[in-house]
Amino acid sequence: MNLFADAIAWITAPEQWTGNYALPKLLGEHLTLTIISVLIAAAIAVPIGWLIGHTGKGREIAVAVSGAARAIPAFGLLILLVLLLGVLRVPEAAVITFVLLAIPSLLAGAYTGLEAIDRRVIDAAKSMGMTGWQVFWKVEVPLGLPLLVGGIRSALLQVIATVTIAAYVNLGGLGYPIIQGIPLQRFDQVLAGAILVALLALLVDLLLAAAQHAAVPAGLRTAQSTRRRDRESAASTASAAATA
Template sequence: MNLFAEAFAWLFSPERFEGAYALPVLLGQHLFYTAIAVLLAAVIAVPVGWWIGHTGRGREVAVTFSGAARAVPSFGLMVLLVLLLGVLRVPEAATITFVLLAIPSLLAGAYTGFEAVDRKVVDAARASGMTQWQVLWKVEVPLGLPLLIGGLRSATLQVIATVTIAAYVNLGGLGWPIIQGIPLRRFDQVLGGAILVAVLALIVDLILALVQRAVVPKGIRAKIPAEATT
């Protein structure tokens, strides 16, 4: 318990809010890399996932790719990309690493969301005269959105946790107190940094859980237990 007290004392020390490594600055860097990585991953994964879910093609390839991507160690991949791209392209190497980490969850959320849509609903929409694009945007996307947001939640939390290693290549973020504190044996600082990452992840997860709940169509919200969208 004494270590926790020391960690909170470190967190709220006035020095933590001054200079280039102030906690608000590190938080901003952490959120920036997280947002960029998740956005780029969504641009890649969501259209592909929707195509797979809509056409029923390529699911095996997507599952294989997702499994392989999740098996790659993020830290080793980032170091490898830094060596391949050069020290002048460290931000690009780190961003590619985080994007590859986020793609599997977003891809799975996109195509499983479409697969979960009742085929009778899709068939009824087509029988009513809807075009393929209308079926996609007016039926499959709205009904599949909750699972897509679920994939977004998973991807975002994974990236938030992994962006801590960005400090290892001097990119800042909330991992900086942890990376700096370990060799100095400043365990209060290490624990303080870990607490910040955990709190950030919990807050973001809560926000996305509320979004996931909100995007469930009103017509079926009452039929779905609350735990199914959290």
């Protein structure tokens, strides 16, 4: 408990909010690396995922590639890329590492969102005279959006957690207090850095959870609410009958 109090005291100390390693500056560096990496990953993974979900082809390859990418140790990959690209290309090495980390979740969210759509809905849209392009943009993308947002949510959380290692190669971020504090045995500082990363991840998760809920089309939300009320009513009726 004392260590936790010391960590809070470290965060709130005035010296942590000014200078080259001020917490707002570290937060900005952390968010910048995260957002850039996820945007690049989305530009790569989402179109591929949509293509797989729309055509139904290539799913096995996507699953295999995603599984292989998830198995790559981020820290080891970062060090390897720094050695291969050179010390002048450290930012690029870090971004490549985080992009590869984000791609599997985004790819899965994109193609599973389209795969989960009831084929009868697609057939109905085609029977109304919609072209393939119209079916994709007006039916498949809106209905698949909640799962895509879920993939973005997962990717952001993974990258936020992993960007902490960027401090190891001098790129700052909220991992800096952790990386600096370990050799100095400043465990209050290490815990403070971990708390800040956890709070950032929690805030982003809450925001994306709200966005995922909002991405569900209004008609589907109404239908889901109706089905839930029907199930609850049926359960209440069955319970009352059993009691009687």
